[in-house]
Amino acid sequence: MRKVDTLIIGAGHAGLAMSRCLAQRSIDHVVIERGEVANSWHTERWDSLRLLTPNWQRRLPGFAYMGDDRNGFATMPEVIAFIAGYARLIGAPVVTHTRVTSVRRDDTGYVVATTRGTFRCRAVVLASGACNIATVPALAGAVPPAVACLTPMQYRNADALESGGVLVVGASATGIQLADEIHRSGRPVTLAVGEHIRAPRTYRGRDIQWWMEASGVLDQRYDQTDDIARARRVPSLQLVGSPERAMLDLNAVRAIGVKLTGRVADHNGGTLRFSGSLRNQCALSDLKMGRLLDTFDRFASENGLDAVVGAPHRFPRTVIDEAPPLSLDLTRGSIRTIIWATGYRPDYSWLEMPVLDRKGQVRHDGGVVVEAPGMYLMGMPFLRRRKSALIDGAAADARELSDHLARYLDGARSPRVATPCEPRAEANFGQVPLWN
Numbered sequence: 396m397r398k399v400d401t402l403i404i405g406a407g408h409a410g411l412a413m414s415r416c417l418a419q420r421s422i423d424h425v426v427i428e429r430g431e432v433a434n435s436w437h438t439e440r441w442d443s444l445r446l447l448t449p450n451w452q453r454r455l456p457g458f459a460y461m462g463d464d465r466n467g468f469a470t471m472p473e474v475i476a477f478i479a480g481y482a483r484l485i486g487a488p489v490v491t492h493t494r495v496t497s498v499r500r501d502d503t504g505y506v507v508a509t510t511r512g513t514f515r516c517r518a519v520v521l522a523s524g525a526c527n528i529a530t531v532p533a534l535a536g537a538v539p540p541a542v543a544c545l546t547p548m549q550y551r552n553a554d555a556l557e558s559g560g561v562l563v564v565g566a567s568a569t570g571i572q573l574a575d576e577i578h579r580s581g582r583p584v585t586l587a588v589g590e591h592i593r594a595p596r597t598y599r600g601r602d603i604q605w606w607m608e609a610s611g612v613l614d615q616r617y618d619q620t621d622d623i624a625r626a627r628r629v630p631s632l633q634l635v636g637s638p639e640r641a642m643l644d645l646n647a648v649r650a651i652g653v654k655l656t657g658r659v660a661d662h663n664g665g666t667l668r669f670s671g672s673l674r675n676q677c678a679l680s681d682l683k684m685g686r687l688l689d690t691f692d693r694f695a696s697e698n699g700l701d702a703v704v705g706a707p708h709r710f711p712r713t714v715i716d717e718a719p720p721l722s723l724d725l726t727r728g729s730i731r732t733i734i735w736a737t738g739y740r741p742d743y744s745w746l747e748m749p750v751l752d753r754k755g756q757v758r759h760d761g762g763v764v765v766e767a768p769g770m771y772l773m774g775m776p777f778l779r780r781r782k783s784a785l786i787d788g789a790a791a792d793a794r795e796l797s798d799h800l801a802r803y804l805d806g807a808r809s810p811r812v813a814t815p816c817e818p819r820a821e822a823n824f825g826q827v828p829l830w831n
Contacts, residue, residue, distance in 0.1 A: 409774030410522030468636025553580035559731030570736030589658035
């Protein structure tokens with residue numbers, strides 16, 4: 396049995412950011428990874444996917460994108476190379492191709508069993524990701540056998556699909572991108588739309604991520620949010636990281652021929668039935684986008700930016716057919732494939748501790764698992780800030796949580812001034828000036 400102060404589960408960007416901060420505090424630790432570094436980017440993404448955030452937002456503690464295409468969007472091989480390069484740069488103590496089979500607590504800390512032996516540690520960091528398992532509604536079991544069912548984790552490209560029509564269920568960032576790509580391959584696509592957040596790729600001449608960062612939206616804290624549970628469930632923005640910097644929303648996919656329906660409500664035999672709330676869902680999404688743009692406009696006005704950015708404007712409302720279809724007979728052969736882009740959930744099947752809520756999520760306070768002292772989370776949506784799940788959000792969370800972890804290991808009963816994980820040095824991170 397190997398002893399270590401802290402064990403980190405997961406060698407993605409979040410686990411590696413924590414590794415960097417622990418190393419700076421001279422805290423002995425090991426990072427366990429089920430596959431290669433950045434494993435999910437290697438194995439669970441489709442071929443054409445690009446990051447939804449610009450290259451200038453690829454920032455981790457002491458490391459950042461330094462190329463010439465700061466406003467471009469990284470391909471999957473580029474993301475993998477970035478994360479793997481970071482692991483090498485910081486000398487992260489990663490043990491690859493090792494699966495965690497159980498985590499349990501005893502009188503002295505935690506016992507972590509893996510496929511390569513057992514570790515005993517005083518603290519453990521869960522950085523295994525929020526998207527380990529694709530969530531598929533139970534009614535998917537009623538789909539006729541002739542219709543292939545996939546999740547986005549299984550989809551690679553449109554050419555690998557059966558010929559014929561495709562139903563994409565879910566219209567957040569993943570669903571709308573797949574609907575667009577598959578329809579452009581020549582296959583007719585129907586998109587079942589539930590709750591979604593419409594957003595422009597650019598506004599007033601700047602990328603939306605520039606506005607989100609500059610205005611402070613991305614730095615909104617979990618402990619200053621009225622309903623953090625609701626905020627953590629908010630769908631991802633309808634964005635695509637394309638070289639053309641295109642706005643990808645329901646109007647865009649409708650314009651190329653994608654048929655829009657409401658969310659999947661239930662089934663009757665081989666027939667799917669859709670909710671009649673499509674128009675209301677789209678109106679609500681338009682309203683939310685307008686409120687977000689209002690936030691940007693206020694920020695620009697209050698900080699003297701109106702003269703150096705474009706003029707305020709609003710986008711046309713989402714256009715919906717007069718009578719969207721309310722059902723779809725899957726036995727007629729018009730639909731050959733269904734892609735369930737209905738979200739993801741983490742996999743904590745190996746966590747042998749009563750710290751999960753009824754939805755299988757770890758109960759925590761800003762990444763601190765209160766019911767299990769010495770246990771921490773990283774990389775989850777709105778963990779400590781709205782940007783927590785982004786690559787760019789890991790550094791700030793890792794700094795704060797590593798401080799808490801260090802105090803826990805020291806047995807301190809009150810906060811002390813600790814040697815911090817390095818601050819966000821602008822020379823290293825290449826942060827975009829707010830005025831350019």
